[in-house]
Amino acid sequence: xxxxxxxxxxxxxxIAIVALLLFLSPLRDSVLSLGGxxxxxSPQPINLNSGYLLTSEVYHPMxxxxxxxxxxxxxxxxxxxxxxxxxxxxxxxxxxxxxxSGVLSASSSQNSKGRDLLNYEITVETLDGARQxxxxxxxxxxxxxxxxxxLQGQAQPIPLR
Amino acid sequence: xxxxxxxxxxxLHCFLPPHVLDRLLNADDPEIRRAAIAxxxxxxxxxxxxxxxxRMPAMAATASPAGKKNRLVYDMKNIDLQQLLPGTLMRSxxxxxxxxxxxxxxxxxxGIVYDFYLEKLNRNSLDDRGMSLISSVHFGTRYNNxxxxxxxxxxxxxxxxIFIRFTKGLDVVGHELSHGVVSHTSxxxxxxxxxxxxxxxxxxxxxxxxxxHLKQDVTQSSWTVGEAIMGSGVNAKGLRTFKAEKxxxxxxxxxxxxxxxxxxxxxxxxxxxxxxxxxxxxxNYAFYLTAMEIGGYVWDKTAKIWYQxxxxxxxxxxxxxxxxxxxxxxGSMFGSGSIEQQAVKTGWDAVGLSV
Numbered sequence: 266x267x268x269x270x271x272x273x274x275x276x277x278x279x280i281a282i283v284a285l286l287l288f289l290s291p292l293r294d295s296v297l298s299l300g301g302x303x304x305x306x307s308p309q310p311i312n313l314n315s316g317y318l319l320t321s322e323v324y325h326p327m328x329x330x331x332x333x334x335x336x337x338x339x340x341x342x343x344x345x346x347x348x349x350x351x352x353x354x355x356x357x358x359x360x361x362x363x364x365x366s367g368v369l370s371a372s373s374s375q376n377s378k379g380r381d382l383l384n385y386e387i388t389v390e391t392l393d394g395a396r397q398x399x400x401x402x403x404x405x406x407x408x409x410x411x412x413x414x415x416l417q418g419q420a421q422p423i424p425l426r
Numbered sequence: 427x428x429x430x431x432x433x434x435x436x437x438l439h440c441f442l443p444p445h446v447l448d449r450l451l452n453a454d455d456p457e458i459r460r461a462a463i464a465x466x467x468x469x470x471x472x473x474x475x476x477x478x479x480x481r482m483p484a485m486a487a488t489a490s491p492a493g494k495k496n497r498l499v500y501d502m503k504n505i506d507l508q509q510l511l512p513g514t515l516m517r518s519x520x521x522x523x524x525x526x527x528x529x530x531x532x533x534x535x536x537g538i539v540y541d542f543y544l545e546k547l548n549r550n551s552l553d554d555r556g557m558s559l560i561s562s563v564h565f566g567t568r569y570n571n572x573x574x575x576x577x578x579x580x581x582x583x584x585x586x587x588i589f590i591r592f593t594k595g596l597d598v599v600g601h602e603l604s605h606g607v608v609s610h611t612s613x614x615x616x617x618x619x620x621x622x623x624x625x626x627x628x629x630x631x632x633x634x635x636x637x638x639h640l641k642q643d644v645t646q647s648s649w650t651v652g653e654a655i656m657g658s659g660v661n662a663k664g665l666r667t668f669k670a671e672k673x674x675x676x677x678x679x680x681x682x683x684x685x686x687x688x689x690x691x692x693x694x695x696x697x698x699x700x701x702x703x704x705x706x707x708x709x710n711y712a713f714y715l716t717a718m719e720i721g722g723y724v725w726d727k728t729a730k731i732w733y734q735x736x737x738x739x740x741x742x743x744x745x746x747x748x749x750x751x752x753x754x755x756x757g758s759m760f761g762s763g764s765i766e767q768q769a770v771k772t773g774w775d776a777v778g779l780s781v
Contacts (some may be wrong), residue, residue: 300548303554323513332696334697335697335703336571336573336591336703337571337572337598337602337652338570338588338589338652338665339666339704340701341681341684342681376508377616377712378575378577379504379575379576380506380574380602380608380609380616380624380628381571381572381574381601381605381703382571382573384698385428388696402573410506422678422679424684425693425704
């Protein structure tokens, strides 16, 4: 019997610790969103093919301005993308990358110790107004990587003046 | 039925909302699929870091220095998360070369940098207390950059087009390590003029180290930064030049060299931390002109004046204070009114700064 109670106590403690760790963990949102995803109220999946639908929202125009500077090389690169002039599939790709990147709600940040880090500025303009976020290689918002990689692929040299 | 392959196996692998990630993984476009896979890899990497640190808090602390030359070269294996630096140890002090040329270059070149500071400037490593020189190579995938994170050097492999691996340039390695020296001396803040001076000292000391290694006098050097790391898609022979000319113009990948060579052309925008890699062109040109005036080997006199100046400046020092300090230092090192002190004045005059 003592063995049984001991086992029970260990099991309960383990469950409590895991629950506490999950609650404190940065992964909490992912876990919660997974729960939301499995529940009947989960959002509709993105329609990547139409270019117009995203989680049941009605399409509205979006412009994305990207600027990269700094780094060891100090190169200034960037691109200006307008979803109204992009092919539908490109526009849809960009829209989904923007939505999942979190830049619409991320706050700007800077790594103070780093030197020669690349600096980034992303501005998303919608009918609701423009939202700009700046960050660097040492302070990237979680989830921004796929969007950043896409924008870097589109970027061209930009003259200083 | 909608399924989430990765999240079903382990939901904690996903930072992104699973329905988004799943769509991205099944996208027709290979670019999007690759990005989604990279995002999954990243979150897995971040999780393993947290696990490791929670088990062994001591891992988060910097290793204590040996008190003399102590190089450690790590491999990031293409992960681009700074939280995961330094990565896997590949070669430490005294060990034989390994099969990876980036590891060997980081090892060899950081050794040359250490020797230069010790033999020519009487400085024992970056902190002058023999701190370990830690390098991480293969940071990220096709990463077109190298940086100092406040504690160590980090090198990308380049995309092959614009840049190749950043360890290939001794001036690059010298630049990154000199950022460490700046951090441990004047600690110039990384913004506007002090930031441009931070970049300038990294460039000037990196260039001096390369000339010392190649045994070039000031007339033999090309005075170009980054020659060895340029990729196959660019025609430029380097990234920056200490001379009056532009390092590149109308290049399809690089654009045009933005560096000014005179105070009146200083960039005043907000990008690049207020133009730290742009406006460094101004003191770089003054350094070059001074070295040419003094002649001989740059490390014999010019670099010594600049190094002492770096130690005398503070976090907020601007161009004018730097110029005046080099003049004062040259006076106390070589005598008031000496050829060396006049050379310093000539250099700064040409960029619009009177001393």
